[in-house]
Amino acid sequence: MKDAKTLWKACVSRALEALAREKGIPAEALSALPPAVEVPPKPELGDLGFPMFPYAKVLRAAPAQIAQAVAAALVGDPEAAGLGTVRTEGPYLNVFLDRPAVVRDVLEALGRDPDGYGRNESLAGRKIMVEFSSPNTNKPLHLGHLRNDALGESVSRILAANGAEVFKIDLINDRGVHICKSMLAYMAYGNGRTPESEGVKSDHFVGDYYVRFNDLKKEDPAAEEKAQALLVKWEAGDPDTLALWKTMNGWAEGGIRQTYERTGISFDKYYHESRIYVTGKDEVLRGLESGVFFKAEDGSVRVDLSDIGLETKVLLRKDGTSIYMTQDIGLAIERHKDWPFDQLIYVVASEQQYHFKVLFHILAKLGYPWAANLYHLSYGLVNLPEGRMKTREGTVVDADTLLDSLRELAVEEIASKGREDAVGDISETAEKIALGAVHFYLLQATPSKDMIFNPKESLSFNGATGPYIQYMGARISSMLRKHDSGEGNARGGTVRPELLAGDAEWALIRRIAEYPEAVAQAARDFDPSAVATCLYDLASAFSRFYHDNPVLTAPDKDTAASRLALAAAARTVLRNGLSLVCIPFLETM
RNA sequence: GCGCCCGUAGCUCAGCUGGAUAGAGCGACGGACUUCGAAUCCGUAGGUCGCAGGUUCGAUUCCUGUCGGACGCACCA
Secondary structure, eight states: OHHHHHHHHHHHHHHHHHHHHHTTOOGGGGTTOOOOOBOOSSGGGOSEEEEOGGGHHHHTSOHHHHHHHHHHHHHTOHHHHTTEEEEEETTEEEEEEOHHHHHHHHHHHHHHOTTTTTOOOTTTTOEEEEEOOOOBTTSOOBHHHHHHHHHHHHHHHHHHHTTOEEEEEEEEBOOSHHHHHHHHHHHHHOTTOOHHHHTOOHHHHHHHHHHHHHHHHHHOTTHHHHHHHHHHHHHHTOHHHHHHHHHHHHHHHHHHHHHHHHHTOOOSEEEEHHHHTTTTHHHHHHHHHTTSSEEOTTSOEEEOOGGGTOOOEEEEOTTSOBOHHHHHHHHHHHHHHHSOOSEEEEEEEGGGHHHHHHHHHHHHHTTOGGGGGEEEEEEOOEEBTTBSOOTTTTOOOBHHHHHHHHHHHHHHHHHHTTOHHHHSSHHHHHHHHHHHHHHHHHHSSOTTSOEEOOHHHHTOOSSSSHHHHHHHHHHHHHHHHHHHTTOSSOTTOOOOGGGGOSHHHHHHHHHHHHHHHHHHHHHHHTOTHHHHHHHHHHHHHHHHHHHHSOSTTOSSHHHHHHHHHHHHHHHHHHHHHHHHTTOOOOSOO
């Protein structure tokens, strides 16, 4: 389709130039106006459309007249004649592609390299590091993390599908007052209990104590100060404090990693804040020497940000300790040494835009050439219909709990359809459906925008959902299984593209043909929704197609074989695409 | 106050670099299973694209202003 698009563009361009020459107008006048290709609003208007408005002034003619003249020229163009037919629609020049030819090309491309369909090499040789998730170790993952994780993992896979070499990293925030609060509450109420003794997932166990810190505050007004004091003890290396910290962090991180495994995300390297929080200090001191930073009257080291319209920013406290920004400066430099990336993408919520703006600017000021290739993939908050999730009010949607309830619903769904025997491992299948539901829900939206998560609605598996797409994949798989076991009429038939030229088939073929472009666009915009939307449209087109076109039961062998080939092609694209948006493909459900 | 993002059908969201009567899903209403699994399909109703200007042959899309909302503007992460 892409090829047809560019070919037609060239044909139209030639015809326009010829028209200009005829009128004695220099062809150069058109060079600033390359033909714009678009998709007509209705399929019966054609497959490609070229608006002729822009040429009215230069060619001194009405757009509709130009369209007619160009159409006439194209009829006589032998190259264009082989690509389809043209028709004018007022000021538009519309193209009807040669359907069998496109069908043949698409099926051939898929047959040649099924797994590679949709991949490209545009980012070949490029090393891209992606940081995402970056959890705190005082509580389990919640819905917001799921959006972050899904985005990070999906973008990583999409970039890899465009040829990039991707390195995924996770920064575990295992240090700070937040973890000290959990520790303090545990010291007060723990009594030696463990996740094992209580039968609670270990990160939830730690999170429960973080919540209980609120109780502690009521009992002990000095609780906040005690948490600060505990942090000081931690930094001083107090053995008892370190031991408890280690134990509780182990629980928290262990539980969090279980959730990663469950949701299918992974990392090439974990960084721990506790081990690197002092880095960056040397870098800042060096910047002070070279005059990039300055020492304020109170003794703190600061950076002047007036060149980007901001105030000054402290980088080292007057006591010489480092802050968040200092760490991130050091960390970026260290990471580039660890794995010399061409680009580093930080998947972090939009709340931190200021932070990254400043960080990138500082690194540029320090003279790191790669600073220009740092990118903050900023995503919006996930809110509830009632508003923002609040830990204090207990409205936070916990990731594990959400997945559990979705899985439970999927189990019920399987039972209500009497498919327990057909799906094999019910629990495993239900878990994959739950994942499909969550990931599609989170990735179909534009990353930068805040989104509302309606628990009730999101529990539906109907309509534009992950399970809908999975279902179409399962239905096609079912057909292919039947065919393999000898059922149906496709055996011995020949695949003939001209038998797939109907409107329903054509709509499906177009979606299949568009998929590679969606993968490319998703990489350009760091936006998986391009892929998610394409897959939904594809599944939907397949659903319409097979609803009124019998595949295996088509009376004629060749028709059955041809339709089956189309279905198999659709399945391949679904399989490839779903993996890019972290949705498990299901053979049966 | 300043910065940044967002305001499209009752709800949740699409709408690619400005282009042909603004699209989906959910919800509502009405249809389709002795036919490859109905987690499906088809139809109906529903929008002055927050508002006002501007640029353009043409603006949901670009610019300005304005109203409304979210998030930032720490020697917290």
